[in-house]
Amino acid sequence: MSVIDHFPAVVRQTLVLAVLASVVAAAGADWPRFRGPDGRGLAPASHPPIEWNDGAGQTKNVAWKVRLPGRGCSCPLVLGDRVLVSCSDGYRQDQLSLNCYDARDGRRIWQRTLWATGRTMTHPTIAPAAPSPVSDGKRVYVLFSSNDVACYDLAGNLIWLRGLMLDYPNASNSLGMASSLVIAEETVIAKLENDSQSLTVALHAEDGTTRWVVDRPAVASWSTPVLWRAADGNTEVVLQSVRGFTAYDLATGKQRWQFAAGGSAQASVVAADGLLLLPARGVTAVKPRVGRNPEVVWDNNRLRCNTATPLVYQDRVYVLSGTILKCAELATGKLRWQLRLKGRRFSASPVLAGDRLYITGEDGVTHVVDIGGTKGKVVGTGKLGETILATPAVGDDALLIRSHQHLWKIARP
Numbered sequence: 001m002s003v004i005d006h007f008p009a010v011v012r013q014t015l016v017l018a019v020l021a022s023v024v025a026a027a028g029a030d031w032p033r034f035r036g037p038d039g040r041g042l043a044p045a046s047h048p049p050i051e052w053n054d055g056a057g058q059t060k061n062v063a064w065k066v067r068l069p070g071r072g073c074s075c076p077l078v079l080g081d082r083v084l085v086s087c088s089d090g091y092r093q094d095q096l097s098l099n100c101y102d103a104r105d106g107r108r109i110w111q112r113t114l115w116a117t118g119r120t121m122t123h124p125t126i127a128p129a130a131p132s133p134v135s136d137g138k139r140v141y142v143l144f145s146s147n148d149v150a151c152y153d154l155a156g157n158l159i160w161l162r163g164l165m166l167d168y169p170n171a172s173n174s175l176g177m178a179s180s181l182v183i184a185e186e187t188v189i190a191k192l193e194n195d196s197q198s199l200t201v202a203l204h205a206e207d208g209t210t211r212w213v214v215d216r217p218a219v220a221s222w223s224t225p226v227l228w229r230a231a232d233g234n235t236e237v238v239l240q241s242v243r244g245f246t247a248y249d250l251a252t253g254k255q256r257w258q259f260a261a262g263g264s265a266q267a268s269v270v271a272a273d274g275l276l277l278l279p280a281r282g283v284t285a286v287k288p289r290v291g292r293n294p295e296v297v298w299d300n301n302r303l304r305c306n307t308a309t310p311l312v313y314q315d316r317v318y319v320l321s322g323t324i325l326k327c328a329e330l331a332t333g334k335l336r337w338q339l340r341l342k343g344r345r346f347s348a349s350p351v352l353a354g355d356r357l358y359i360t361g362e363d364g365v366t367h368v369v370d371i372g373g374t375k376g377k378v379v380g381t382g383k384l385g386e387t388i389l390a391t392p393a394v395g396d397d398a399l400l401i402r403s404h405q406h407l408w409k410i411a412r413p
Contacts, residue, residue, distance in 0.1 A: 031078040031393040031400075034132035034180040034224055035349060040272065041311045043394035046353040050368040050380030052410045061382075063398065063411040064106035069097055071404040072129030073347070073389035075180070078103065079135055079154065083393075083400055085407055086142050088128040093120045096128060096144045100156060103395060106409065110156035118146035118165030122176025126389065127404065130178035132224075134188070136205065141188050145177040149190055151208060160208035164190065170197035178222040182237075187211060187250055189237055193221040200225070200239055202253060212253030217243045223268040224309075228276065230256070232290045238269050238276065245269070245278055247288065257293045259286060267305035267349075272312035273330060279305040283319060285333060298333035302326070309349040311357070318357060318371070320346055325359065325369060325376060339376040341367050347389040358399060364388050366401070384408060 035041040052061035070089030077084040081103045089095045094116040100109045120128045128145040135141070139159060143149050147164040165171060171192040179191035186205040193200070198218045202211040221241045228236045228247065235250040240263035247256040263269075264279035271277075275297060278284045282301035286294035303310075308320040316336070317328045323346065326338045343361035350359045355372040356379065364387060368380035386403040393400040398411035 029078060029396045030080065030137075031076070031395065032137070033077070033134040033182065034075045035309065035351065035391060036394060038271070039182070039224070039226060039268075040270065041309070041349060041351040041391075042313060043351065043353045044313075044355070046394050047397050048353050048358070048394065048399045048410055049382075049412050050356065052382040052384075054408065055383060055385035061410055061412055063409040063413075065406055065408045066101060066106045066108070068402065068405060068407055069099060069111065070095065070129065071127035072402065073126050073178075073404070074129050074402075075132040075391045076393040076400040076402055076407065077133055077135055077140070078393050078395045078400060079137075079140075082109065082154070083395075083407070083409075084133060084135075084140055085402055086129040086133055086144070088116075088120065088144065092116075093122070093128050094146070096146070096148060098133065098140065098142050098150070098152060098156075101407065103398075103409065106407075112150075112152060112156050112158065114148060114150060114161065116144065116146040117148055117163030119172045120146050121172075121174055125387075126176055126178065128176065130176055132180035132391075134181040134183050136183050139205070141181050141183060141205070143181050143190055145172075147171055147177065147190075147192060149181075149188070149203065149208065151205070162203065162208045164192065164201060168192065168197050168199060171199060172196070173220050175220065180224040182225050182227055184227050184235055185250060189225050191221070191223075191225055191239060193217070193219070193239075193241060195220050200237075200248075202237075202250070214248060214253050214255075217241045219243060220265060222266050223264065223279075226269040226271050226276070228271055228288060230288060230290055236288070240264070240269055240278070245280070257288065259294050264305050266307045268309040270310050270312055275330070277310055277312065277317065279310065283310060283317065283328075283333065285330075300328060300333040300335065302335055303328055303333070307347045311350045311352060313352050313371070316371070318350060320350060320359065325350075325357070327371070327376060337375040339369065339378070341378070343367070348391040351392055351394055353394050353399070358392060360388050360392060360401065362387055362389060364403070366392075366399075382410060
């Protein structure tokens with residue numbers, strides 16, 4: 001008999017309902033991977049501020065700000081009342097850490113640090129903490145550019161650790177690795193595509209052992225895999241390179257289909273409403289088919305992607321082409337409107353909260369674009385005064401934004 005069984009029936013029911021409500025609230029606020037739930041970048045029920053500022057002696061709508069123990073451009077995760085961020089530090093950037101903060105006040109709950117077993121050389125603008133972690137709700141899995149993969153429980157206890165470069169010593173490039181992890185059906189997918197020993201590894205979530213490995217085209221790619229539920233019920237992992245797109249069976253690694261058009265090396269595939277939007281020939285919308293290569297629905301070379309991954313919301317596709325935000329119809333690819341944004345470079349992918357897009361530039365300025373009307377309109381800006389390459393995470397009416405130096409929670413007082 002548990003403690004709760006000693007309470008009267010009415011009290012027991014109230015307690016259970018309260019617990020369930022708290023669990024549902026926490027689950028609704030979760031941002032468990034790069035670009036959030038399902039990797040689509042959507043939080044339509046969240047309503048963060050449209051203006052904020054931190055600098056020049058002024059602070060507006062900054063709930064808290066903490067100094068990070070190292071560099072990184074990985075996306076923060078939000079798991080209930082906790083925020084997790086990966087970092088790298090040290091003279092050779094070989095001190096790799098996962099850091100857990102209280103989402104309410106920014107207090108650090110725990111920090112876990114590892115020594116890199118592989119190469120930590122990257123382009124000066126990024127760092128080994130470039131791939132975003134992923135969580136299945138029970139554990140957190142973190143990958144670094146050194147190809148070290150670690151699994152922790154939510155209390156910060158190390159469950160397992162793999163130094164994949166020990167098994168694949170040439171799986172690296174001089175610019176660094178940045179593909180983020182994805183997880184489904186107790187399988188963690190680590191994409192290690194590069195100009196030398198190029199491959200993708202599927203790991204058992206429970207113990208980190210290898211389920212399967214596939215060789216990939218020997219060309220660098222920093223895009224993140226996408227998971228797709230096929231019509232026959234099997235889950236597929238869709239990988240891209242500049243030489244094309246390939247889907248593999250999640251359970252076995254067996255190839256399911258290919259699409260020959262060369263893809264972006266950085267912007268990732270998006271799955272939405274029965275279509276895969278491939279960053280190829282601008283954007284190409286395809287419909288996967290069991291036993292056959294995908295059917296092309298449309299393509300539009302005016303929807304050219306750079307670093308940022310496209311975003312799909314309702315019946316529209318949003319693409320960042322340089323400094324121009326473009327909106328097209330999901331069904332046809334027809335361009336509806338475009339909007340030039342101030343700024344020079346955008347490495348972070350857009351995220352949606354409410355009916356607004358939040359688009360963060362490398363200059364630390366976030367443009368808030370209302371997409372509820374017939375055309376997009378900038379309705380606010382946020383300024384943080386530091387270089388930002390990481391895609392923001394969305395919590396309950398809040399944004400979590402990280403630079404190489406700091407982590408901010410943007411929320412109304």
